[in-house]
Amino acid sequence: MVVIIIHKTFTDFYNNTVTFSTSDHPFSRNPMHVWVICQFRGSWLLTLHPSRGVEFPGGKVEEGEEPTEAAKREVFEETGGKVKDLHYVGQYKVDGKTEKVIKNVYYAIVDELITKKNYFETKGPKLLKTIPSDVKSNHEFSFIMKDEVLTYSMAEIQRRFI
Numbered sequence: 621m622v623v624i625i626i627h628k629t630f631t632d633f634y635n636n637t638v639t640f641s642t643s644d645h646p647f648s649r650n651p652m653h654v655w656v657i658c659q660f661r662g663s664w665l666l667t668l669h670p671s672r673g674v675e676f677p678g679g680k681v682e683e684g685e686e687p688t689e690a691a692k693r694e695v696f697e698e699t700g701g702k703v704k705d706l707h708y709v710g711q712y713k714v715d716g717k718t719e720k721v722i723k724n725v726y727y728a729i730v731d732e733l734i735t736k737k738n739y740f741e742t743k744g745p746k747l748l749k750t751i752p753s754d755v756k757s758n759h760e761f762s763f764i765m766k767d768e769v770l771t772y773s774m775a776e777i778q779r780r781f782i
Contacts, residue, residue: 626710636717657726
């Protein structure tokens with residue numbers, strides 16, 4: 621198998637410098653954030669954040685928690701999805717005006733979707749057959765979905781897992 625490493629730098633929705641890489645944890649072995657691109661029964665499983673809009677689940681790694689554990693927890697908390705398979709896609713670093721954020725990006729296959737009374741910080745799951753081509757200009761979607769991290773991650777998922 622040929623290993624292809626993507627390493628790209630660009631600016632995000634807020635004009636921060638972002639570097640995305642598919643290499644093995646290039647910025648941190650212990651990142652404090654995760655982002656999980658999920659599929660459930662042939663559809664993309666996202667969540668509806670009350671202020672940001674539609675986005676893939678993710679969040680902070682809690683103290684004593686591994687990033688893979690955080691990824692599974694965040695998917696369940698925000699969508700009710702139970703992760704069956706979880707794959708590391710890459711990692712990205714945002715050099716913001718006040719802080720630096722490093723996130724692991726994962727691809728998850730969800731095999732069960734549980735209806736919950738409380739989805740923590742979100743309004744629960746949102747299933748889409750396809751991610752719209754106008755996601756970058758579509759006001760329904762979160763800023764998290766509007767930069768090249770999504771583009772590069774989806775290409776990598778398509779290449780390696782689908």
